[in-house]
Amino acid sequence: MAQYLDNDEDGTVDDQLVLDKMLENRAFMVMWKNENDLNNIEPPSGREGQDLGNDETHPNFVSNGRTGEFDASLEEVLHIINNAGHSATYPSAFGQNVGSDLANAMDIARGGQYMTIPNPYPDNAWYTYDDQTCDYARCQTIEYLYWAITSMLGAQENRLNEIDNEWRLNTRQKVEDTDTAIFSLLTNPTFKMPTVLPDGTYRH
Numbered sequence: 001m002a003q004y005l006d007n008d009e010d011g012t013v014d015d016q017l018v019l020d021k022m023l024e025n026r027a028f029m030v031m032w033k034n035e036n037d038l039n040n041i042e043p044p045s046g047r048e049g050q051d052l053g054n055d056e057t058h059p060n061f062v063s064n065g066r067t068g069e070f071d072a073s074l075e076e077v078l079h080i081i082n083n084a085g086h087s088a089t090y091p092s093a094f095g096q097n098v099g100s101d102l103a104n105a106m107d108i109a110r111g112g113q114y115m116t117i118p119n120p121y122p123d124n125a126w127y128t129y130d131d132q133t134c135d136y137a138r139c140q141t142i143e144y145l146y147w148a149i150t151s152m153l154g155a156q157e158n159r160l161n162e163i164d165n166e167w168r169l170n171t172r173q174k175v176e177d178t179d180t181a182i183f184s185l186l187t188n189p190t191f192k193m194p195t196v197l198p199d200g201t202y203r204h
Contacts, residue, residue, distance in 0.1 A: 001077045003198030011203070015192040018085035022048075027084035029077070031057075048084035052076040062199040066158050074155055074198065075146055082145050086191070093185060096141045103137075105181035106144045126168040126178060148182045151175050153197040 005013050013019045026047040032038055033054045043049055052073055061071035086094040093101045098113070107113040111122030115136050121128040129143050147167040150156055156163060156170040169175045176183045186193050 001081065002202040003196070003200075004078060004081055004194055006202070007192075007194040007196055007198075009203050014194075015089075017089045018081065021089045022081065022084045025084040025088060027080050029080055048080065050076050050080035050083070059200045062155075062197055066155060066197075070155075070159065070162075074150060077198075078146055078149060079142055082142055086145075087142075090191065093188075093191065094145070096137045098136070100141075101181075101185050102141050102145060105179065105185060106141055108181055109144060109179055110140075127166070128168075129166045144182075148175055148179065148186060149193065150197070152183070152186060153194060155197050 003009065005015075005019060007014055026044075028044075028047055028049050029052055030038075030041065030049065031052050031054055035053060038051060056070075056072035058069040058071040059073075061068060061074070082094065083096075087096050087102075091097075091100065095102065097103060106127065109125065109127035110118075111125035112118070117130050117132055117134075119130075121130075127144050127147065129140060131139075134140055134143065143166075147156070147163075148169075151167070151170050152172045152175050154172065156167070160168075160170045163170060169178055185191075
């Protein structure tokens, strides 16, 4: 999380507004050993939360050449920053609702605007997440943002065979060439998005 928020590792958060909004939303993460442990946790009200599994966390994924078991912390930590931070700080850009820049880009990536999962997705879609429990606003948008950011950072470059049922643009070049809307949004200097993939060695 430190590397995502202070991506140039100069000791100062890159976008203080995002951190302030996370604090305002009382953002938190909880780590579980067994997923059913979550059944014993009463989520606190009035807070933005995210869970992460112990056995899906592999800190050496990046240092091992981005191969082997994927480190889910690269996804789940980013989710809470995007959810409690970016979406709330910049609602017209990253709002999880119809009409935001993020949602508009996602509609292109999915081959249309779908409130429910299409069966099948259009052939020209490159974002084809098909979890029926994943709604348009709070889920599909944030998963799309994760795929785009981490692909641009290089996290997905060796994983196409694992992920192409959900996402086909697994490198920065593919995102830049094909998903011009999200690439433009994520490279807009206003938003100070990360440009280096975290590796768990903040300021070491």
